[in-house]
Amino acid sequence: MEIMYKGDFSEAALATYRPIVYSNVLLSAQDLVTYLRESGLKWAESSNEIRAKKVLAYRLPENKEASFPREIAEAIHELWKDPIMPEFMEKHARRSAFCLMDSAAYFFREVLRISSQGYIPSQVDILRAHRRSIGIYETRLAMDPLSVQIFDVGGLRSERRMWIHCFDSINMIIFCAALSEYNQVLLEDYSQNRLEESLQLFETIINSRWFTQTSIVLFLNKVDLFTDKLPNVPLVDYFPDYQGGSDVTKATKYILSKFLEANRSRLTIYTHLTIATDITNMAPVLSAVKETIHQNPIRDSLLL
Numbered sequence: 065m066e067i068m069y070k071g072d073f074s075e076a077a078l079a080t081y082r083p084i085v086y087s088n089v090l091l092s093a094q095d096l097v098t099y100l101r102e103s104g105l106k107w108a109e110s111s112n113e114i115r116a117k118k119v120l121a122y123r124l125p126e127n128k129e130a131s132f133p134r135e136i137a138e139a140i141h142e143l144w145k146d147p148i149m150p151e152f153m154e155k156h157a158r159r160s161a162f163c164l165m166d167s168a169a170y171f172f173r174e175v176l177r178i179s180s181q182g183y184i185p186s187q188v189d190i191l192r193a194h195r196r197s198i199g200i201y202e203t204r205l206a207m208d209p210l211s212v213q214i215f216d217v218g219g220l221r222s223e224r225r226m227w228i229h230c231f232d233s234i235n236m237i238i239f240c241a242a243l244s245e246y247n248q249v250l251l252e253d254y255s256q257n258r259l260e261e262s263l264q265l266f267e268t269i270i271n272s273r274w275f276t277q278t279s280i281v282l283f284l285n286k287v288d289l290f291t292d293k294l295p296n297v298p299l300v301d302y303f304p305d306y307q308g309g310s311d312v313t314k315a316t317k318y319i320l321s322k323f324l325e326a327n328r329s330r331l332t333i334y335t336h337l338t339i340a341t342d343i344t345n346m347a348p349v350l351s352a353v354k355e356t357i358h359q360n361p362i363r364d365s366l367l368l
């Protein structure tokens with residue numbers, strides 16, 4: 065939203081994301097090495113064993129100005145090219161306990177550019193980066209003719225306690241659920257399916273007395289990852305009453321119906337299928353959201 069409504073980020077603003085990108089790259093690579101070891105697989109290229117050790121042992125320096133070391137970037141680049149990777153990544157997709165960051169493959173592909181001298185993250189890098197929302201991040205955006213105040217809150221269970229601080233002044237909630245999480249478990253509780261948790265949370269929110277006057281927007285997000293995953297990881301294995309096979313439209317409709325079933329208060333729910341990392345996909349969605357804000361009689365705050 066900031067990219068769309070605040071205009072292009074300045075170089076200085078983009079540069080503040082550099083440490084986040086570096087840590088996303090390194091932690092994803094370290095997870096990759098660890099998962100490969102845990103699954104008892106070996107690198108097809110034997111020299112990759114040494115590279116894997118190097119990557120695992122590396123720690124990012126405190127100095128925020130330092131570049132990402134070329135040697136580590138090249139090691140990650142080589143590991144990603146190892147012939148075992150396609151098979152390994154497919155296995156990974158099937159196992160909920162393997163939780164590589166969604167953007168891991170993107171960062172591995174881009175690692176040499178990211179490690180270049182004077183690297184400034186691009187807008188796409190920023191959209192791909194994961195920075196966990198801790199506390200409440202508040203910003204105001206000019207959405208002509210409105211000035212809209214936005215609160216971004218974190219989805220972790222521990223973060224949800226903070227949400228109450230925003231509740232009484234909210235005119236719209238944008239609830240983001242990831243379609244692709246149907247086979248994953250929570251980081252905080254490996255026994256809980258992420259999509260189930262999202263459905264329960266959505267139900268609690270929309271039936272809460274706080275939000276009878278609130279517009280509810282539901283983003284069914286990560287459509288790209290969902291489309292890739294569905295043929296390999298059957299939805300029915302996780303939601304036994306689903307009967308539509310690997311048809312993406314049927315599977316999306318099924319998940320949507322689960323969210324809509326939760327709507328006992330009969331609020332109007334504006335649903336959008338989204339790919340948050342794709343600016344072209346998000347532009348019409350955010351215009352529609354802007355229209356919805358405009359229609360709300362008390363219209364100047366929203367909660368993400």
Ligand SMILES: Nc1nc2c(ncn2[C@@H]2O[C@H](COP(=O)(O)OP(=O)(O)OP(=O)(O)O)[C@@H](O)[C@H]2O)c(=O)[nH]1
Pocket residue numbers: 165166167191192193194195196197198217218219220240285286287288289338339340341
């Ligand atoms: N491929 C793909 N990746 C996405 C999409 N939406 C978000 N991501 C990636 O998912 C990761 C998590 O995104 P965030 O927006 O930081 O997650 P969040 O839901 O705000 O997480 P918390 O702040 O902990 O609640 C980032 O690496 C994003 O780039 C999507 O539609 N497609």
Ligand SMILES: [Mg+2]
Pocket residue numbers: 195196197216217218219
């Ligand atoms: Mg967040």
